[in-house]
Amino acid sequence: MDLTADFFSLFELPRAFRLNVSELDSRFRDVQAQVHPDRFANAPDGERRLSMQWATRVNEAYQTLKKPLGRARYLLELNGHDLQAENNTAMPADFLMEQMEWREAVMEARVGGDHHELEHLHNRLRGDIDSRYDEVGRLLDDKKEFAQATDRVRRLMFLEKLLSEIDDALASLEE
């Protein structure tokens, strides 16, 4: 194992989208407990530096794998599908239409200060997102359909952004 090992190998976890998050949590804590700079506070410079590099890497690995979007994007990257490079590809018209409708609904609820409606939109979108992740799991883990998965994940990037906008709107109403 070295600093360049992929994030799944780092935690000795199978390279898969469907992942036991509480298992990841505890492995993260166990590994971090070994490499964290606090274990080397009194060690020579070289070891302190090494420890910082490892702890940084372990944090990055955990942050990437913890959330389904990051995990999916990372798996695609490992399989040679870089979403960043494909950022400018146009989305299908029906998806974009749907997005516009969502956005209008969110804006209306926000302007009207409709807390209840925003909550409702949040829950509906959350449900939609969750079922889309189920599909991504099937595409990535069972069918190995990476090109199709890339398309689904790009849509999820839009949806996650929308969800955080709804949450921001809810937060600003609460203040």
Add this chain to the structure above:
Amino acid sequence: MALFQIAEPGESAAPHEHKLAVGIDLGTTNSLVATVRSGMAVCLADEQGRPLLPSVVRYHADGSTEVGFEAQRNQAVDPRHTIVSVKRFMGRGLKDIAHVESMPYDFVEAPGMVKLRTHAGTKSPVEVSAEILKSLKVRAEAALGGDLVGAVITVPAYFDDAQRQATKDAARLAGLNVLRLLNEPTAAAIAYGLDNAAEGVYAVYDLGGGTFDISILKLTKGVFEVMSTGGDSALGGDDFDHRIYCWAVEQAKLQPLSPEDARLLMMRCREAKEFLTLNPEAPITARLNSGEMVDIKLDVPTFAEITQTLVSKTLQPVKKALRDAGLRVEDVKGVVMVGGATRMPQVQKAVGDFFRQEPLTNLDPDKVVALGAATQANLLAGNKTGKDDWLLLDVIPLSLGLETMGGLTEKVIPRNSTIPTARAQEFTTFKDGQTAMVIQVVQGEREMVADCRSLARFELRGIPPMVAGAARIRVTFQVDADGLLSVAAREQTTGVEASVTVKPSYGLSDDEIAGMLQDSMAHAKDDAMARALREAQVEADRMIEATEAALAEDPHLLNEAETTKITVSIAKLRDAAAGENRRLINIAMDDLGFETQEFAHRRMDQSIKKVLSGRKVDEIKMGEE
């Protein structure tokens, strides 16, 4: 609580020698030093038995200083040369400081950080803070009977890079080996968590003399994980004093006050604030030099009314921190109150109402940070108390960003990222043959560079001349476990390591520290040199001890030739450390560091594998139960 059982790197097989380490709470109003003695964290008191050291430094014309109670008593006599609440100036420019008009000091605007002109010369807040730290160091060494191996110094969680760097510089100036800069609320959580064996989500509400922090932590099986943090690094008990002061000036219809009178009245206001913690009404009486007499009474409802905006100002960051953590009020299992200012009844009530539960106040809010810091210092120094072990995962409080076109910021590392953390970013040249570029790093949450705090300008030089857009410069931003930023750069296409001038405007260079040290010592140069030699020797001993322990523990990770090389380097370093040549010691340390690099890698690798395979055994056991 469930605890880790891991082999501490560098843990000696020999009988354990207790290393002297302390935790220091460098507060706005008061400072404390604590240590772990016989497994218990205790604050170390001065000769009169007082644990608190007022964070007040008075400079005399002969260059001598007075720190603590004596300086505090004399502040109204000599306000211009008696510095109180210096923490508010750490890493701050003049324009960042609130209420400058009511302060008696002779400020000098200096690049990055304001300075103060005193009898004893122009002093930076770093030097003033170093006087406080020195006083605590002397106290600790007298109480513990030996040299300290290191100290954990606490900082408000919401301190930015400039304020943290200034604190670390002050500690170095005071001759302290900084084991870690620790966030104050996190330190408090350690003191509480370990005492109460707590599990779950806790909020730490820390209202100190000059700063406010809120941290949301998750405690699980010996891990303190900070989920989010927020605050205001210029809001604290001092502001409540100031409100009372303004109210008193208005009530007593006073003319503009002299610095001496202002300081006197401010002291009376602070006393009134403290009196109101246990009493319904407090008198404010002062005979001013102007001949005016102040004799008024402040009651609790009036006090609550005139400070209501301050109290509600603390609740905004609380809401934001909860949101950042993705949690609601009902997820919070307990609320820990830290800082003397949380004694104010209106603060306790507001926090209790917000979280819908009685806040925890069973540890002394003045001492809890120092006690937590001492506990952490003990762990970091390598003193194990039984099998107790825990891990702290802290975050950076403010996003780090870069200036892009048009004065906009681009976030590089978002706030609340677990530290240490790093992010690499690629840049390119926009002119043919361009060999240098400037990168502006900012800290803050706003869109515009002008609204964030500028941390540093990094100049990348030595880029090989190429056509515009061809160079690919990879800049890595690293935030270490102290929350401090460093930057490295490399040109990718040619592999040239671009020279980076990392020159934060506020940080002190080693030379400047050395210069200040010399200035501050009676026998200037000799003492500073002697101290540097002594420090190198201590460092060398520590390195030899750690390496020998590692060799004893993991001999199987090295072949014979490698072992020999390391043993030879150890012997050379031991010889060098016995001599008086600091340069030779440093060279020998570098050599040993080089020879053990690969060994360190292998040991790290082994420990990770061990903990992961150990897990599998645990899982099987759990499955059987």
